[in-house]
Amino acid sequence: xxxxxxxxxVALHVKILEQICAEHTPKEVELVIVDSQSMHxxxxxxxxMDKTTDVLSFxxxxxxxxxxxxxxxxxxxxxxxxxxxxxxxxEEITLLFIHGMLHLLGFDHEVDNGEMRAQEEAxxxxxxxxxxxxxxxxx
Numbered sequence: 001x002x003x004x005x006x007x008x009x010v011a012l013h014v015k016i017l018e019q020i021c022a023e024h025t026p027k028e029v030e031l032v033i034v035d036s037q038s039m040h041x042x043x044x045x046x047x048x049m050d051k052t053t054d055v056l057s058f059x060x061x062x063x064x065x066x067x068x069x070x071x072x073x074x075x076x077x078x079x080x081x082x083x084x085x086x087x088x089x090x091e092e093i094t095l096l097f098i099h100g101m102l103h104l105l106g107f108d109h110e111v112d113n114g115e116m117r118a119q120e121e122a123x124x125x126x127x128x129x130x131x132x133x134x135x136x137x138x139x
Contacts, residue, residue: 005032010075013090016127017097024101027068031097039074054078055096057103071100087130095130098123 002021006012010033021029034042040052047056054077059069073096075089082092098120107116124131 001028003028003030005030008033008035008075010078010093011088011090013094016094020094020098020101020123020127024105025068027066029068029101029104030070032070032072033075033093034072036074036076039072039077042072052077054081055100057100059104059106069104071097071104073097073100085130091129094127095124098127098129 002014002018004012004014004017012033017031036052039054039056040050042056043049043051043053046058052074054074056072057069058072060066073093075093078092078096079089082089085092102116102119102123107119109116123129
């Protein structure tokens with residue numbers, strides 16, 4: 001189940017986001033859409049990084065009936081990247097959501113041997129989306 005907090009009323013591919021959740025976890029996932037300033041504050045508080053970023057994932061420790069976690073997406077950076085790459089903001093947010101979901105599911109591209117990249121590419125093809133974070137940075 002997907003819970004969306006989108007007070008900024010950013011356009012989303014809700015059906016695809018819900019499908020991604022339903023197909024990859026029985027647990028609840030929260031999606032929060034924020035601006036660059038809010039993301040900067042979260043990144044500083046939780047990662048010690050004094051800058052904004054495009055997506056953050058907050059997994060919840062596994063215990064019975066616990067949600068999988070939360071994915072926070074910076075809509076301002078998503079809009080910039082979508083414009084730069086020539087696809088829709090909805091597609092970019094969906095790509096960031098996939099990236100965040102994989103982190104919630106335990107993948108970590110910073111330390112793995114390409115498993116997250118391979119999984120991300122498979123999901124991109126499955127949901128007919130343009131190239132994403134890991135794919136773009138490795139080309």
